[in-house]
Amino acid sequence: MYHKALLLLALIFAPGMASAGTAKIEVVCSFSILEDWCHKILKDKGLTHSLVPLKGELHEFQLSAQDVVRLKRSRVVVGFSPDSETWLHDWAKSSPNHRVVWLGVNEDGTRLPAHGWTDPLLVVTMVTRLCAELNKSDPDLHVSHEQMLKEAQSVDSELKALFSALPAERRKLVTQHPNLNPFAARYGIKIVGTLLESASGEAADTSARHFSRLLKSIKAEGVRVIVTDEGHNQEMARRIASDAGIPPPIALNFESLPSAQGSSWKSMMLHQGRMLHEAMMLR
Secondary structure (H helix, E strand, C coil): CHHHHHHHHHHHHHHCCCHHCCCEEEEEECCHHHHHHHHHHHHHHHHEEEEECCCCCCCCCCCHHHHHHHHCCCCCECHHHHHHHHHHHHHCCCCCCCEEEECCCCCCEEEEEHHHHHHHHHHHHHHHHHHHHHHHCCCCCCCCHHHHHHHHHHHHHHHHHHHHHCCHHHEEEEECCCCHHHHHHCCCEEEEEEEECCCCCCCCCCCCHHHHHHHHHHHCCCCEEEECCCCCHHHHHHHHHHCCCCCCEECCCCCCCCCCCCCCCHHHHHHHHHHHHHHHCCC
8 A cells, every 4th residue: 555655656656657738838939028028928828938048149140959949849930020030930831740830920911010119019919929829839828918908008018108208300210221210210200311221230340431421311311319239340330420419329238138137028128218318319
């Protein structure tokens, strides 16, 4: 009888013997912002992982062998767009048994604007679909995106109040590459031009002709703020700011979450948005 009791306890507590209903869903995301959304929706019902490390370059990322193992093991793979995460698109094409949920691609195949996560209204669209896809992956999951909807509304309300108070002549920017277009469209900001014409912040220096045209546009439009990508080379931005006689560029990061504990899409958007507003208001 004693030995039977020991055997029963061993079976109960043996590794891997937990009920299938208590197993957590594994979700792999292309980068940290999407992982934050998944984490907020899943709460304690899932394990999430971001492939691109914090402050890593989304467009130029390359999968490691360990990343491939994670992808194959995951229940759901989440990306923004095949256009920005070409490396994930290539993996998906070579892995027919795995599907990527592209949040920046509508069901009819049309694309949301690049860097659509900088517009809270587009975020509402994306997290709504994300929640539906997660629930579809497991009929017993029953997760909700209510928290993310509240965060998007909160971010939008604060940023709209900040930028709507700016005079029209101050709502003008030059950016390093076309990454703030959705943000600018939402909050009435005019992007006069970009230092680089590629989606990647690591693209080669622009031509002298483009530099000259951009300098003329800055002077003609009265632009006072040039935004560069945090952690990237600012030499060209500093040079054109100096030639235009305006303050040095400011470095912002709307591309990924910072490494600070507790960082989230909401905290990133509000922090970067406040910094941008301050620069546009004071310069």
